[in-house]
Amino acid sequence: MKTINNVKMFKKELSGKRLSGKSIGFVPTMGFFHEGHLSLIRRAREENGVAVVSVFVNPAQFSAGEDLNRYPRDVNRDIELARKERIDYFFNPQVDEMYPDGYKTFVEVESLSRKLCGKSRPGHFKGVATVVAKLLNICRPDVLYLGQKDAQQAVILKRVVADLNMDVNVKVLPTVREKDGLAMSSRNKYLDDDERARAPVLYKALSEAEKSVKEGERDAGLLLKRIRRRISEEKGIMIDYVEAVSIDDLESLDEIKGPALIAGAVKLGGARLIDNVLINCEKL
Numbered sequence: 001m002k003t004i005n006n007v008k009m010f011k012k013e014l015s016g017k018r019l020s021g022k023s024i025g026f027v028p029t030m031g032f033f034h035e036g037h038l039s040l041i042r043r044a045r046e047e048n049g050v051a052v053v054s055v056f057v058n059p060a061q062f063s064a065g066e067d068l069n070r071y072p073r074d075v076n077r078d079i080e081l082a083r084k085e086r087i088d089y090f091f092n093p094q095v096d097e098m099y100p101d102g103y104k105t106f107v108e109v110e111s112l113s114r115k116l117c118g119k120s121r122p123g124h125f126k127g128v129a130t131v132v133a134k135l136l137n138i139c140r141p142d143v144l145y146l147g148q149k150d151a152q153q154a155v156i157l158k159r160v161v162a163d164l165n166m167d168v169n170v171k172v173l174p175t176v177r178e179k180d181g182l183a184m185s186s187r188n189k190y191l192d193d194d195e196r197a198r199a200p201v202l203y204k205a206l207s208e209a210e211k212s213v214k215e216g217e218r219d220a221g222l223l224l225k226r227i228r229r230r231i232s233e234e235k236g237i238m239i240d241y242v243e244a245v246s247i248d249d250l251e252s253l254d255e256i257k258g259p260a261l262i263a264g265a266v267k268l269g270g271a272r273l274i275d276n277v278l279i280n281c282e283k284l
C-alpha cells in the first residue's frame, strides 16, 4: 500500500493505473476507522483492480462551534487497518494541500442541503459536496462507496455526480451496527458509559416505526409522534429532528409511500447522533 499526501503525485499514480485498464474503487473517509468504514473498504477491494481510501478531516464541512478540533483521529491505526485490507492507495492530504491559499470554489446543492441535518448544520453539505467533488476529480474512480448511515449525504452526492456529469457509479452500502443496534460512528467515542447505554434508543424507535409500516401503518405523522415519544423515554436525549421523507428529493411525506426514509438526529451528551431506516413500501 502506498500512502500519499500530495495531490499531484496521487493523480500521476492513478492515471497510470487507469491507463492499464484497471477499475478504481474509492472510499472517502474522515478516518478513525470502525467496522462501517471497513465494510466499504472491503467492498472496494473485492470489486476493483485498484482500491483507494482517503482520510481527510475536512474543515469546510464543520461550522464554527462544531467538533473539528476534537474530531477523533488516529491516522497510524487507519494506515495499519487499510494495509490489512490490502488497499492499494491511502490518500492523506493536509488541509493546505486541499485548500491552498486563494481557494475560492464551493459546490452548493440547492434545496437538498437545507433539509434534515442541513437545518441545524448550515454549510455542512456545501463542505461535503465540495470536498467529495474535489476528491472525485483528483482520483477519478469508477466506483464511489458511501454508507447508508449518512443517507442525506448519499442523496446529495448522487445529485452532485449526476449534475456535474461525473462518470462514477455511486454505491451505498448498509449501515453497520453494534450488537445493540447503535449505528457505528466515529462520534460514538464522545459518549460516556451511561450515554452509550442509552444511545441505541434512536435506532430502536426507528425500527419500531419500520415494523409498524411493515404491518400496514402509513400515517407518517403518527409514526413520527411514536418515534419522538419512544426517544423521550430515555433521559437527557434532545431530539434535533425526526422526519419521514421521500428518498429522491427529501421532501416531507404525510403518508409513507414509495421508497421512503425515516431519519432522525439526536443530541446525547457531547455527541450528535444520526440514523435512519429506508423503507420501500412497494416491496413490502
Ligand code: PAF
Pocket: 028, 029, 030, 031, 056, 058, 061, 128, 131, 132, 150, 153
Ligand atoms: O462521511 C464522511 O466521513 C465525510 O462526510 C466525507 C464523505 C468523507 C467527506 O468529508
